[in-house]
Amino acid sequence: MKESNRELPVLYLVVPCYNEEEIILKSASVMRDRIRGLISSHVIEKSSRILFVNDGSRDNTFNLLADAARKDDIFIVVSLVGNTGHQNALWAGIMTASKADIIITIDADLQQDINALESFIECYKKGAEVVYGVRNDRNSDGTFKKLTALTYYKLMQVMGSRVLKNHADYRLISRKVVDALKEYNESNLFLRGLIPSLGFPSDIVYFDVKERTGGESKYTLSKMFRLATDGITSFTITPLRIISFTGFITMLFSVGFSIFSFIEWIQGKNVPGYTTLLLVTLFMSAIILLSLGVIGEYMGKIYIETKNRPKYLIDCVICRETEEE
Ligand code: UDP
Numbered sequence: 001m002k003e004s005n006r007e008l009p010v011l012y013l014v015v016p017c018y019n020e021e022e023i024i025l026k027s028a029s030v031m032r033d034r035i036r037g038l039i040s041s042h043v044i045e046k047s048s049r050i051l052f053v054n055d056g057s058r059d060n061t062f063n064l065l066a067d068a069a070r071k072d073d074i075f076i077v078v079s080l081v082g083n084t085g086h087q088n089a090l091w092a093g094i095m096t097a098s099k100a101d102i103i104i105t106i107d108a109d110l111q112q113d114i115n116a117l118e119s120f121i122e123c124y125k126k127g128a129e130v131v132y133g134v135r136n137d138r139n140s141d142g143t144f145k146k147l148t149a150l151t152y153y154k155l156m157q158v159m160g161s162r163v164l165k166n167h168a169d170y171r172l173i174s175r176k177v178v179d180a181l182k183e184y185n186e187s188n189l190f191l192r193g194l195i196p197s198l199g200f201p202s203d204i205v206y207f208d209v210k211e212r213t214g215g216e217s218k219y220t221l222s223k224m225f226r227l228a229t230d231g232i233t234s235f236t237i238t239p240l241r242i243i244s245f246t247g248f249i250t251m252l253f254s255v256g257f258s259i260f261s262f263i264e265w266i267q268g269k270n271v272p273g274y275t276t277l278l279l280v281t282l283f284m285s286a287i288i289l290l291s292l293g294v295i296g297e298y299m300g301k302i303y304i305e306t307k308n309r310p311k312y313l314i315d316c317v318i319c320r321e322t323e324e325e
């Protein structure tokens with residue numbers, strides 16, 4: 001294993017991009033200036049790079065990035081065959097950045113404050129192997145995003161998943177962490193939960209979130225929902241326990257209700273019929289269907305995991321030194 005250079009590390013900034021043609025060039029130039037600045041002030045090594053992962057964009061993102069990479073060797077483009085999703089794109093970037101001592105992942109829209117990079121690296125130099133970027137507030141988000149995010153973190157907490165509140169995927173990881181991650185082969189990737197669970201010494205950097213300057217959020221509601229379920233199902237089986245618990249409680253309830261009905265019957269009273277029957281049936285069917293859904297969710301996950309398919313396929317890598325197709 002290569003001993004990483006803590007004094008003057010090689011940094012790879014990993015940036016997943018999906019249909020970001022409107023802002024990608026602006027982001028790229030801001031990132032380049034920042035990285036060049038860090039190189040000239042001897043914070044990072046001069047062979048540090050910005051690695052864009054083109055996550056199967058259907059717009060002009062790839063061409064814009066490829067042009068940039070052909071002109072300037074600070075940029076590298078790894079283009080994936082299809083759209084694999086944010087988490088897999090991050091994984092692809094992390095796994096390809098083999099020359100890096102440290103990797104910082106950041107979104108292409110530059111909503112996350114790029115000036116925090118220096119603080120990330122400072123924490124690393126002081127000994128942290130993981131540095132989490134945590135956002136100060138959610139003022140730049142719409143009400144809907146705020147609400148879903150809040151519910152999400154609450155739910156994760158209740159379910160016992162180890163995630164840091166208001167930490168998205170803006171973080172630094174060292175070579176040690178990358179090597180550890182390589183041992184994890186899960187297809188249902190949820191880095192925000194996986195990385196804390198590794199247990200490396202970590203630190204936190206707080207930063208401000210800006211509004212998106214162009215384009216729209218690529219996290220559709222269904223993608224957000226998938227990320228949320230992945231976050232829960234890949235780390236905890238609490239939902240399955242909740243089902244067993246609900247089953248147990250309904251069993252107690254039905255025993256009680258049976259005894260009550262039986263006594264009523266012996267006493268010759270009229271047991272209330274239609275409404276009770278209807279409510280109990282509806283209630284039970286709902287619980288059964290919901291439980292089946294949760295079990296099905298886990299079963300689906302097992303199915304996907306056993307197939308052990310690759311998380312991404314690389315179409316081409318573009319950089320000035322070696323252009324591979
Ligand atoms: N992204 C990606 N693949 C996807 C969806 C998103 O690579 O399928 C990238 C996107 O280009 C951006 C980052 O993931 O760099 C975060 O997405 P976005 O800014 O749309 O999410 P939000 O900030 O709204 O949560």
Ligand code: MG
Pocket residue numbers: 107109111212217
């Ligand atoms: Mg964003």
